Amino acid sequence: MKITEVAKKLETTPRTIRFYEEKGLISPGKASNGYRMYTEEEVKDLRTILALREVGLSTKEIKKALEQNDDFTDYLHTQRSLLYEEMIQIRDMVATIDCMVGMSGQAGKEEQMMNMARELKGLKVKRTSWKDRWNFDDQAEDYDNNIKTTGYRFNVHEHYEEALAKAHRWVNASSNERGVDIGAGTGNLTGLFLSQGISMIAVDQSKEMLKMCAKKHPETETRLGHFLSLPLNDKETDFVVSSYALHHLTDEEKELALAEMDRVLGEKGRVVIADLMFRDVPDRAEVLRTYQESGNVEAVEAIEDEYYADRSRLIRWWESHGYDVKVHQFNSILHLLFAQKVERRSPNE
Numbered sequence: 001m002k003i004t005e006v007a008k009k010l011e012t013t014p015r016t017i018r019f020y021e022e023k024g025l026i027s028p029g030k031a032s033n034g035y036r037m038y039t040e041e042e043v044k045d046l047r048t049i050l051a052l053r054e055v056g057l058s059t060k061e062i063k064k065a066l067e068q069n070d071d072f073t074d075y076l077h078t079q080r081s082l083l084y085e086e087m088i089q090i091r092d093m094v095a096t097i098d099c100m101v102g103m104s105g106q107a108g109k110e111e112q113m114m115n116m117a118r119e120l121k122g123l124k125v126k127r128t129s130w131k132d133r134w135n136f137d138d139q140a141e142d143y144d145n146n147i148k149t150t151g152y153r154f155n156v157h158e159h160y161e162e163a164l165a166k167a168h169r170w171v172n173a174s175s176n177e178r179g180v181d182i183g184a185g186t187g188n189l190t191g192l193f194l195s196q197g198i199s200m201i202a203v204d205q206s207k208e209m210l211k212m213c214a215k216k217h218p219e220t221e222t223r224l225g226h227f228l229s230l231p232l233n234d235k236e237t238d239f240v241v242s243s244y245a246l247h248h249l250t251d252e253e254k255e256l257a258l259a260e261m262d263r264v265l266g267e268k269g270r271v272v273i274a275d276l277m278f279r280d281v282p283d284r285a286e287v288l289r290t291y292q293e294s295g296n297v298e299a300v301e302a303i304e305d306e307y308y309a310d311r312s313r314l315i316r317w318w319e320s321h322g323y324d325v326k327v328h329q330f331n332s333i334l335h336l337l338f339a340q341k342v343e344r345r346s347p348n349e
Contacts, residue, residue, distance in 0.1 A: 001038045003028075010046055017046065023059045025049055025066060048072070055079060074207060077224040085229040089124060096120045126256055127228045132205060134248070136185075140208035143186050154291070154299035156244075156276060159330040163274040166328065167241055168192040170272050170338045177238035180264065182227055182257075183245020187213035189274075190220055193241075203231060227257035232264040240265060243274040247306050254309060258317050270340035271318075277309035277335045284308070287332050303333075311335055 003014045020026055021036075026045055028036045038046075045066060052062050052072065056079055065072050096116050103109040139146070149157050167189060173179060175197055181190040184202035186209060193200050194217055202213045205226040214222050225231035227249060240261045249257055261271050278284035291299040311327065318325045318339040328336040 001043065003036050003038065006038045006043055006046065009043065010050060012046075012050060016050075020046065020049055020059070023063065025059060025063050056083065077207065077210070077222075081224040081229075081231050084225060084231040085127065088229050089127065092120060092123055123256075126253060130205075130226060130228055130249070130253065132248075136204075136206040137208040140186065140206060140212045143209070143212070144188070152298075154296055154302055156302065156333065159334055160244075163330055163334060163336060164189050164192060164243055166336055167243060167272045167274045170336070171239050171241060171270065173198050173239060178236075179239045179241060180230075180232060180237045182230065182240060182242045182261070183248075184213055184222075185209050185245070187217045187220060189241055189243045191217055194219055201232070201237070227260060228253060230260045230264055234263055235266045235269075236264050237269065238266050239269060240271045241273075242271075245275065246273055247276045247308050250307050251310065251313060254307075254314065255317055258314070258321075262321060265341070268341060270338065271323075272339075273314075273337045275309060275335065275337075276306070276333050277311045277314070277337075278333070279329070279335075280310055280312040284310070290332075308333065311337065 001009070003017055007014045007017055017026075021028065026038075026042050026049070028038045028042055031037050049062055049066075052075075053059070055076075057072075057075055061075050064070075065075055096119075099116055100109075100113050103112060106112070136143075147157050147160060149155065149160050171179070171193075173193060173196065178199040178201070179193055180201045180203060181187070181193075182203045184190050184204050185206075187202055190200045190202050190213065200217075200220045202210065202217075202220050202222045203225045204210050204213070204222075205224070207224060210222040210224060213220065223231040227246070246254060246257065258271075265271070278287060288300060288303060291303075314337060315325050315327070318337075322342055323339040324342055326338045330336070
């Protein structure tokens with residue numbers, strides 16, 4: 001086909017097609033008369049290019065994927081995550097603008113507006129500055145094999161299976177509900193719900209973890225993303241679960257993560273978090289003192305390397321936002337926290 005035929009077929013312009021040729025995305029042959037001639041395979045590539053450009057992928061990304069014969073899945077996951085981040089940031093900006101508009105005519109509004117702008121800037125930084133210091137992509141392939149519940153002097157996975165099983169029971173999900181597992185990893189908690197036929201979305205910031213999750217549980221939907229900008233719409237899910245993930249966030253980041261969970265939950269939503277935490281600040285000091293006195297350097301270093309939660313702070317946040325809360329403690333560092341919107345009755349243990 002000639003370029004004008006292709007342009008008409010794909011509802012685009014010859015100029016656009018020439019642009020993609022200049023960028024090296026396609027390389028059509030030429031007839032003896034010098035006209036570009038496009039094969040069906042090149043038309044297929046052009047159709048893909050046009051679709052991916054429409055959702056925001058760059059020509060550089062598309063070219064790389066075409067050269068590697070990639071199916072574009074990784075790029076689409078990344079693009080969706082970025083678009084959700086942008087959407088949430090726009091929502092934050094609109095909320096700030098609404099507050100600024102409401103101050104019209106007030107004395108000293110300039111200083112207040114500046115304070116709001118500082119808060120907005122800080123929020124943007126929090127949502128976008130989290131980094132994976134633990135290289136979870138590299139851990140993904142052997143992650144399940146490395147979960148040992150015994151045999152270590154300091155074992156963060158002691159009571160691992162019990163914690164996941166109890167988290168599953170506490171959710172008390174019904175077949176018509178849809179859940180989200182944040183920091184899903186390879187999908188060990190997700191799998192408990194899938195075995196009931198319950199629809200699940202697995203969210204993780206690690207592409208390799210999500211690949212392992214999809215391999216183990218092909219029936220689940222995976223989404224690249226993180227606690228601070230969840231790749232979900234408002235009120236999209238009935239319940240949220242998370243296990244062994246929240247302790248990778250600072251205390252301030254944790255509260256932003258809880259707000260994100262609240263945003264995506266429906267009217268009768270509930271949250272169950274199984275994670276490494278302490279009852280409160282004095283409890284943390286006491287547990288650390290015990291490990292130090294016993295010479296357990298591994299325990300002290302592990303705790304100080306991450307951000308084990310202050311359970312009392314999490315509880316205060318949930319209660320101040322209209323949730324009923326209950327907790328269970330498995331050992332000195334592993335706790336289960338259940339929060340539900342007041343409209344829903346707590347399940348039996």
